[in-house]
Amino acid sequence: MANDDALLPIAILIDELKSDEPLRRLNSISRLGTIALALGEERTRSELIPFLSENNDDEDEVLLAEAEQLGTFVPFVGGPPYAHLLLPLLENLATVEETVVRDKAVESLCKVGSQLPDHRIDDALFPLLKRLASGEWFTSRVSSAGLFATAYPRANPSLKAELRQMYTALCRDETPMVRRAAAQKLGAFAKAVEREYVTRELMPLFTDLTQDDQDSVRLLAVESCSAFASAQSRDDAITQLLPVVQKFAQDKSWRVRYNVANQLVQLCEALGPEVTRSEFMPAYVRLLRDTEAEVRVAAAGKVSAFSKLLAPIQIVPNIIPCVRELSNDSSQYVRAALASVVMELAPVLGKAATIEHLVPVFLVLLKDPYPDVRLNVISKLDQVNQVIGIELLAQSLLPAIEELAEDKHWRVRLAIVEHIPLLASQLGAEFFQDKLGPQCMKSLEDQVASIRDATAKTLQKIAQEFGPEWAKEHLVPQVLSMIKNPHYLYRMTVLSAITMLASIVSQDVLINSMLPVILGAAKDKVPNVKFNVAKMIEKIVALLDRSVIEHNIKPCLAELCDDQDMDVRFYARQAMYACDN
Numbered sequence: 001m002a003n004d005d006a007l008l009p010i011a012i013l014i015d016e017l018k019s020d021e022p023l024r025r026l027n028s029i030s031r032l033g034t035i036a037l038a039l040g041e042e043r044t045r046s047e048l049i050p051f052l053s054e055n056n057d058d059e060d061e062v063l064l065a066e067a068e069q070l071g072t073f074v075p076f077v078g079g080p081p082y083a084h085l086l087l088p089l090l091e092n093l094a095t096v097e098e099t100v101v102r103d104k105a106v107e108s109l110c111k112v113g114s115q116l117p118d119h120r121i122d123d124a125l126f127p128l129l130k131r132l133a134s135g136e137w138f139t140s141r142v143s144s145a146g147l148f149a150t151a152y153p154r155a156n157p158s159l160k161a162e163l164r165q166m167y168t169a170l171c172r173d174e175t176p177m178v179r180r181a182a183a184q185k186l187g188a189f190a191k192a193v194e195r196e197y198v199t200r201e202l203m204p205l206f207t208d209l210t211q212d213d214q215d216s217v218r219l220l221a222v223e224s225c226s227a228f229a230s231a232q233s234r235d236d237a238i239t240q241l242l243p244v245v246q247k248f249a250q251d252k253s254w255r256v257r258y259n260v261a262n263q264l265v266q267l268c269e270a271l272g273p274e275v276t277r278s279e280f281m282p283a284y285v286r287l288l289r290d291t292e293a294e295v296r297v298a299a300a301g302k303v304s305a306f307s308k309l310l311a312p313i314q315i316v317p318n319i320i321p322c323v324r325e326l327s328n329d330s331s332q333y334v335r336a337a338l339a340s341v342v343m344e345l346a347p348v349l350g351k352a353a354t355i356e357h358l359v360p361v362f363l364v365l366l367k368d369p370y371p372d373v374r375l376n377v378i379s380k381l382d383q384v385n386q387v388i389g390i391e392l393l394a395q396s397l398l399p400a401i402e403e404l405a406e407d408k409h410w411r412v413r414l415a416i417v418e419h420i421p422l423l424a425s426q427l428g429a430e431f432f433q434d435k436l437g438p439q440c441m442k443s444l445e446d447q448v449a450s451i452r453d454a455t456a457k458t459l460q461k462i463a464q465e466f467g468p469e470w471a472k473e474h475l476v477p478q479v480l481s482m483i484k485n486p487h488y489l490y491r492m493t494v495l496s497a498i499t500m501l502a503s504i505v506s507q508d509v510l511i512n513s514m515l516p517v518i519l520g521a522a523k524d525k526v527p528n529v530k531f532n533v534a535k536m537i538e539k540i541v542a543l544l545d546r547s548v549i550e551h552n553i554k555p556c557l558a559e560l561c562d563d564q565d566m567d568v569r570f571y572a573r574q575a576m577y578a579c580d581n
Helices: 002-016 022-029 032-039 041-054 060-070 080-093 099-114 118-133 138-144 148-154 157-171 176-192 195-210 215-222 225-231 234-248 254-271 273-288 293-300 303-307 312-327 332-349 351-366 371-378 381-388 390-396 398-404 410-427 429-443 449-466 468-474 476-484 488-502 507-521 527-543 546-561 566-580
Strands: none
Touching: 022 032, 022 060, 032 041, 032 060, 041 080, 060 080, 060 099, 080 099, 080 118, 099 118, 099 138, 099 148, 118 138, 118 148, 118 157, 138 157, 138 176, 148 157, 148 176, 157 176, 157 195, 176 195, 176 215, 176 225, 195 215, 195 225, 195 234, 215 254, 225 234, 225 254, 234 254, 234 273, 254 273, 254 293, 254 303, 273 293, 273 303, 273 312, 293 332, 303 312, 303 332, 312 332, 312 351, 332 351, 332 371, 332 381, 351 371, 351 381, 351 398, 371 398, 371 410, 381 410, 398 410, 398 429, 410 429, 410 449, 429 449, 429 468, 429 476, 449 468, 449 488, 468 476, 468 507, 476 488, 476 507, 488 507, 488 527, 507 527, 507 546, 527 546, 527 566, 546 566
């Protein structure tokens, strides 16, 4: 009886697989692993797998969940010896019309196929692949392209030859969707195929695909370039790929050029710096000056990575003029992409070239009207500091940073506040006091709560950096004086800042300077301030002597425990409990 009760939820799940409601079927399919675990391996093979084979669901969400579940199903059917039982189910899913279902089915087929015993490759996986690749409907042929890289390494020599012939047929299929899938998976297949056949058989296919009438086929062929570069000898790769890439970089379709801009650095790394410097640099400069903004975005985002492959003597005359142009580009997205990487050029160029060529670009980007551009520059300031030194950074960039600290966009102000500890550690205590300190105090009274909270954390980090004595002299008095702010939200921020500084300063400063301010805030008219005092006491009580707790803290909390506001009473009791324990 107990056993029947335990199996009842499983029976319900199995019944839900037959439900008329798609949501119930989806719920049950998503728990196939649980059902299989309860049934056991033998019943899963003899009952659940046949049931799923007969289950002709037409809901894409249900089919997607099934395709995903079956990819992890090998242990539930008894391990690799029985993995072939899952192949017919996944084969059916790989032929459906919905693309995401087919893609997930192919992914699961690759997972299951990699676990098949060797003898099952010939009698189960290969026939399946052959059926898909020669299917009448294009969906099965599209799905087959993703399986070749899994099947090929484990096939015998005669089967390998047949697989290459089948892939050739896919690359020359009359349906553009099939050629697109073949172009997309060609790089992965090239990595699995022996080098001699890559050059002799696959490279002509790649060349044909790069000349396809369809833009979508050509742009997917671009993605295979780096795979072909690593799958061939270096000389063959240079001879055969170089003309293709140079042609792609001037393709009539901007999408193809966009893909080239994204893939170019990987290809350069595969072919080596000599080829990059002599052959690819002109192509890259053309991409940086492309007429389409999307292409310039992709190329601008690779400026630093590409420049690292060049000799410094090539960067200044060829890349820097483009960088200057892009810093004033009409598209904000191009400028943002450039700003996210241009600071990384400083270590590549060295001090003198950075000061002469890059600092003016940084200043232009720091004054950009688009906030994301300014944010991207600020986040990489440390890269420049390592090269030009803090004095030059202060002279050239800090005036712009001070201006950004009062930017109308709150995210920019937040980014400045979050970078102040880094700048402070690099600039030193004296510079912080003169330049950044006043700005920090101003940010404690910012209209945006996130900035006030970030400033409190920033003050804690600065106090840790410069030590308790410095904090006692230069931070604590300024923070405590702000408790008199007429707006209660700012008074709460000050309490938060005091809490964070309490763990860093000496006990003498905590008891004689901070504690009177905290206890004074407990008499505030606003309940939010009072219960924040109670929460704060709970946090700092461990830092105080027992005598201070008994004579100063407990009497204050006793008053708060009798407050009219229920939240104040609640937090006061919690703090009192912390004092007693």
